[in-house]
Amino acid sequence: MPDASTNPHRLPSFVVPSHYRINLEPNLDEATFSGSVEIEVEVGQATDNIQINSADLVISSAFVRDAIGGETAASGIEHDEDMERATLSFDSELRSGPYTIVAEFTGILNDQLHGFYRSVFTDDDGVEHTIATTQFESTHARRAFPCFDEPAFKASYGVTLVVPEDQFAVSNGPDISTTDLGDGRKSILFEDTMVMSTYLVAFIVGPFEATEPIDVDGVPLRIVHPIGKGHLTDYSLEAGAFALKFFSNYYGIPYPGQKLDMVAVPDFAFGAMENLGCITYREVLLLVDKSRSTEPELLRVADVIAHEIAHMWFGDLVTMEWWNGIWLNEAFATFMATMCSDNFNPDWGRWNQFSLERSMAFDVDSLANTRPIEIEVNSPVDAEGMFDLLTYEKGGSVLRMLEQYLGEEEFKDGIAYYLNKHKYGNTETNDLWDAIEHVTQQPARRIMDSWIFQKGYPLVSASISEDGSTISLSQDRFLYTEGEVADDTIWSVPVVLKIGTASGVEEVRYLLEEKSAELELDSPAEWATANAGGSGFFRARYSAEMLKSLSSTMFENLSPIERYGLVDDTWSSVMAGRTSASDFLDFARSFQAETDLDVWTVLSGCLSGLDKLVEGEAQLQYKAAIRDLAQPALDRLGWEPSDSDSSRDLELRGLFIRLLANVGDDDIAIKNAGDLHDSYLVDAGSVEPNVAAAATGVVASKGDSAQYEVFVEKHHNPTTPQEERRYQSALSAFPGEAEMDRTLAMTLDGTVRTQDAPYLLAVCMRNKEQGYKAWQFVKDNWEQINKDFPSNSIVRMLSGVTSLSKSDEAADVLAFFEDHEVPQGQLTLQQTLEKLRVNVALRERESGAFSDSLTS
Structure with missing residues (x-):
């Protein structure tokens, strides 16, 4: 791990903070803020300067106070915006010992969705509101107050916010007093936090309200939400209470905060953020109407809530020493969230569904441009690039593999030992393996080193x-x-x-x-079968005889997750050029009797991929083959839900409707979907949510200009955040050029929030007819996109280019990035471009032979 002596982005280690007193006053109208901070520090050696992180702040004055109250003013305050720090210089040398750094400063409430930023939203009555909120991970606390903005510099925090008297304010600790200042403002003092890293500090101000707290084993749990949305909180309160209890029991350690608020933020660059006691979420991931939501939407909400609450212990209580360890924070929370959701609703079969996420990690890790899970991180830009599939999904997958190999109870005991040994401290990756090894007496470090520090699988x-x-x-x-x-x-x-x-x-x-x-x-x-239970992070290849015996008896001898692996491994063989597309279609036909959701999910994705290889008569024949495969499966379930349906049945019905209509181009399925969508528009409660979502997608993919107008209206006036997201995404699926033009324009004209616009562009580039037009839009508006969108979202937006598998289109993309970079995700960009080349190679290798096999 690079330290201050070798890494210019690190602060000197001889000044160590222990407590902050932060006083902030945001001006919501002017989009500015002013504040002061007092930082209690220990100076370990004599010095005539103190370096501190500061970015986009103007520090107007600063001094240090010694242990007996003497004050020494800074004779100079030098800002280095490139290194995001300020140096406080003193005419006389400070001796070693305790001091308090005192500084006054001003800043801007930016619109980049990081640091201390503002968000504007319109309520149901058409009234526009402004909020001020925070996102500090990885290194953005320095944009809100001068601080020692590195994970190892743990301290406690006392926050005071001065806000308009009609605004709601929340922070990490409970509010302990409110003082009316008599001029339309109030001052809110929050209780000091436990020691934690700067990136976990949070404060939010605006027209919010909170649910009544519910008691979860002594911890008050609330949801804080924009005014008027309290009716969408019941499900998340249920999921949050379950997760709090589950993790307290699993870790064997009480929740480390004083309270837990889960806050719905209108504009948010990430999905959610694990600020201690004050978790922030995108609205769509916290506010939900259970009766109007699909199973994937409900699962996603439960997953994200569990992920963030898991961090309260693993990440907040025990924190990585430096950003090279961020993978372990996120991988472990991913692993634990899956476990929690599996217990919250066993009908989801959450561990089986986790295979889908593992496959996404496989897809990246099959590339030459992959990386080890843990790599050296030097700069803030390096840290930002760590939030990818390898950190979350591969990391979570190898933890699951280790747990299943060592035993669930043994692994759990190792985690409890680790957390108790290192609570309130910072760790390196090996500290976890050593703790597990200490408890289990198994070679955890030797095993995991080969997966963490080596790329690929x-x-x-x-x-x-x-x-x-x-x-x-x-x-x-x-x-x-x-x-x-x-x-x-x-x-x-x-x-x-x-x-x-x-x-x-x-x-x-x-x-x-x-x-x-x-x-x-x-x-x-x-x-x-070599991967029993499906938890190994490897692919299996069998001799011809073994594969034949497995395929012929798979419904008798293999569990659904093992059959999933068989499909996924075979598809990877197609991608690598070892199995032909026609052989895969023959293999897929053997799954006509399959009833498992996850197996059908991976099959459906593969069959959609094959659809891109064919045109003309071959495509007509291929669509007929899809109908032969999907129609009997849908017939078994029927179009109408029944009381005996499990949650997985409900989701599976929607999958078959999409597959039959969108890939199979079945006239009856398309008509039924249209009728169901019409019924949904009249009475949303009359159509089961999973069917409604499927019908929405089908109508969009076949839709005309009149239907597009309906979808735009629903996007602008949704009844729930999930409905807004559903219709927003569906706008990308319309096949017409005019409709695509309008959707693309929405991403830059303010119609679509900047938190969502990059992801809408990504799905626009996946549109089979208009994907290349969407890429041209991205290319033509590259400068504005990089100016307006959150920096962490740019490389995620570009994931959509992998769908452009025609060689001339791919060549255009590759040429563009010969002289354009994405600093926050350059390696991820290289992976995206390599996957584009892999998809082009698949098309060139298979398209002709596959078409011939279908028409001969």
Whole structure:
């Protein structure tokens, strides 16, 4: 980990803060703020200057107060905007010892959705309101007050906010007093927090109101929301209360804050942020009408709430030493959120659905331009680039793999030991593995080092000897483009085999730490799968005989998550050029009897991918094949929900409607979807939410200009945040050029919030007919996009270009980025461009042969 002596972005370590007293007054009308801060510090060596983080602030005065009350004014205040710091110089040398740094400053409430920023929203009566709110992770607390803005500089915080008397204010601690200043303002004093890092401080001011607190084992839990939206809080209060109890029990440590407010913020660049006691969320991820929401929408809300509450312990109570460890914060919260949601609603089958997220991480990690999970982080820009699929989904996946290999209780005991040992402190990644190793006596560090510090993942090949007495295993790095990168990486692979024998099914665990190994079996194997339980972060390749025996008996012998893996691994083989598109379609036909949601989700995605390879007569034949596959599946469920439907059945019905109408182009499905959408517009409660969402998507993908007007109106006047997001996304799916032009214009004219606009552009680029037009819009408006949109969203927006698989379109994209960069996500951009090249290669390799196979 780079320290101050080698990293110019680090502050000197001999001045250490212990407590902040922050006083801030935002001016919502002028979009400015003023404030003062007192920071109690320990100066470890004599010095004539103190360096502190400060960005976009004007520090008007500063002095230090010693232990006996003597004051020494700063003779100079030098701002370095490039390094985001201020240096306070003193004419006489400060001796080592305790001091209090006192500074007054002013700043701007920016519109970049970071630091201390403003947000404007319009209520249901058409009245416009302004709020001031914060987003400090990774390194933006320095934009709100001068501070030691590094994770290791933990301190406690006392916050005072001076705000208009008619505004609501909230911060990390409970408010303990309010003073009427007699001039239309009030001063609110909040209780001091526990020691924590600067990036977890928060304060929000505006026309909010709060639900009545509910008591969760002594912790008051509220939802703070824009005025008039209290009717959308019940579900999130339920999910939040469950998560608070669940994690207190799992970790074996009481919640470390004094209270917990979950705050819905109209404009927010991230999904949510784990500020201690004051978690901020996008409205769509906190305010929800359960009766009008789809299962994925409800699951997403529960997941995000659980993710942020998991951080109260893992991240807030125990924090990474430096930003190279951010992956562990986020990966662990991802892992724990999945576990919590699985317990909150077991019908979701949340661990099985987690396979979908693991597949997204596989997709990135199959590229030559991938990275290890943990890498060196030097600058704030480096830190911002860490928030990607490898940090969250790969990180969470390898934690799940370790937990399943070591045992759930053993892993849990290791986590409790780690948190208790390091609470209120900072850690490096290895501290966690050492704690787990201490408890389990298993080589956790050796195993995890191979996954954390090495990029990529293995393809584990398996074969059974002729007499069934031996299984041979070998590992090689999996890449979409074999041969381009010489690689002999070896992982410590926790292989869990499920083996079928004449006497039954047995499980064999083996830690594959060499290139190849031979496993002697007690009983001859008739079939075997290498990733039993589906928790291993590797792909499996089987000999032809093994694959045949698995496929023929998969519904009897493989669990849904194992069948999911079989599909996902086979599709990856298509992407890598080892399996043909026509062979995959034949393989997919063997799943006609499949009833599992997750298996169908991955199949549906693959079949949609194949649809992009064909045109003309071949496409007509392909659509007929999709109808043959999807129609019997939908017939089994029926169009009308029944009382016996599980939550997964409800979601699966919507999937079949989309697949049959959008990919299969089925006339009846398209007409039914249109009728259902018409009914929804008259009475939203008359159509089951998952069906309504599917029908909305179908109507958009086949829609005309008149229907587009209806969707624009619904987007502007939604009844819930989820409905707003649903119709906003659907605007990108209309096939017409004029409709695409209007949607694109909305992303820059203020119609769509800057928190949403980049993601809308991403899905516009995935439009089969108009995707290239959307790319042209991005290219032509590149300068304004980078000026207006949150910096962390630019590279996420560009993910949409991977759908442009025609060689001339891809060449245009690649040429553009020869002289355009995305500093906050340059590596992610390189991954996106490589995936674009992989998709172009797939199209060029398979399109002709696949079309011929369909028409011959």
